[in-house]
Amino acid sequence: MFIRRLYPIRENAALQSRVNSFFQDLAKEGSATENGSEVAGTFVPAVDIYDNGEKVVLKLEIPGVKEEDVDIRIENQTLSVRGERKYEAEEKQENFQRVERHYGSFHRSFSLPISVDAENVGATYEAGVLKLELKKKASAQPRQIKIGAVVGAAAGAAAGVAA
Template sequence: MELVRFNPFATAPSVNSRLNRMFDDFFSDSGRLLSNTAKNWSPEVDIYEEDGKVVVKADLPGIEKKDITISVEDGILTLKGERKAEETSDDKTVYRRERFYGSFERAFRLSPKTDPDTIEAEFKNGVLHITIPRAVQPAGKEITIQ
């Protein structure tokens, strides 16, 4: 059997990294805890193709339909909106504020193979669902050689 000398400082780096992580977590959360200002945020979006249509789904919980705009210009689909902060009162103590408030804007380049004139949008249960049909491509034709 071999004797191994005990080194009390061998675990120091791991303890040190745990303490650093704990302080980092504390201070980053406290910044959120004390902040009442609107933050820049960006809604999460899924984009996929289904049944010959491009589909964009954006999670917009807590936003009203009237606070969302969708536009298309020069082949760019733009989503804009605002999540309004809840009013606070003097008798309310906030311990944690993780939800983001304020304005957002997302922009996506459309494929030239889509038809921006036939875009449809629906807002239901906090999810914006945009359907962008593919443009009808002219059928090929045979050219007669003279």
């Protein structure tokens, strides 16, 4: 009789590794391969978003994408950035050993806060980084309020209550 020792932690780790590999392969959605290398499909550009009080700034990394291949739109408080990094067919004859850069189309959408003025947007593209500056509405700008100062309708209400 053969006795086999079980190592559940090791077996779970192997299963987890196989599941991770499956999902990594699945994440390469829509990609066509040539000689085992990814050459076409979709990619998701990295983005940094920050708010400096006066405006919301987005920086998208899209190196290799031509300015005319980028489409930026705002509709119903949603900012959409679409584009495409095209694979140069003439380089196909260079007998590549490995192609790791992603090619194809991309699409990113961002819900904008109500405080953003959709009519006041600036876009610049430099060194492969698309920078979008979305200015906030004047009413959304931060302002300092002095203690003891009563403003607008609140002043009338405060005066009526004090009387």
